Amino acid sequence: MGCVISREVQSGIVSEVKEEKGLSAELSRKVGDVSTSNIDVGEVEIQNGEKQREKEENGSNDEQPRKARGERRRSKPNPRLSNPPKNLRGEQVAAGWPPWLTAVCGEALSGWIPRKADTFEKIDKIGQGTYSNVYKAKDMLTGKIVALKKVRFDNLEPESVKFMAREIIILRRLDHPNVVKLEGLVTSRMSLSLYLVFDYMVHDLAGLAASPEIKFTEPQVRSSLFE
């Protein structure tokens, strides 16, 4: 995302209806197993708990040869060590996020719900980046004008997904008047496509610099070079 310096409106949070089951499944497979169920953890705990009780009832605890310390820890799971990230992913998938996205940037999604693509009306294509096309659009829920950045995934390569995930994670953390704000994401549970929703900026730095009418002051030049 280039440096954009003129803020006009804010967007709402966003999601999409289009279902792309095959592609989504493929990407999930490539990005890694993002199973959202915690059932296996529960079963292990119950089974081990029952085994432990049986041993105590039979008084057979001491009959077993002592295992190495590390092995004992692995065979007796601590209920407090259940996997919170998996729980979080489960909640996020239930909320409508696609598993492949929660797998790569789940932490950056917290507090958001996905918006549907049909709640935006595209007005015009306004730009293109390395991994994206950018559209001016109207948020039909709020009436605000936003910039929708449609991310392209190159042959479902995990690297391009991770690249996009890094951008989301960093933008979600940034809160600075000179950095355009990421307002939300448009996607859905079975979808592969993803739009980032930004405040719409009337101008960008490159456009202003190219304009003969605009003269930057020295402090402005210093500041933009620093950034």
Ligand SMILES: Nc1ncnc2c1ncn2[C@@H]1O[C@H](COP(=O)(O)OP(=O)(O)OP(=O)(O)O)[C@@H](O)[C@H]1O
């Ligand atoms: N929030 C926005 N408001 C208005 N126009 C925007 C906004 N975001 C992007 N654009 C336009 O879209 C163009 C492409 O932006 P994008 O952020 O995808 O790519 P980039 O930062 O130029 O390149 P890269 O993808 O390599 O980071 C920008 O140069 C700008 O003209």
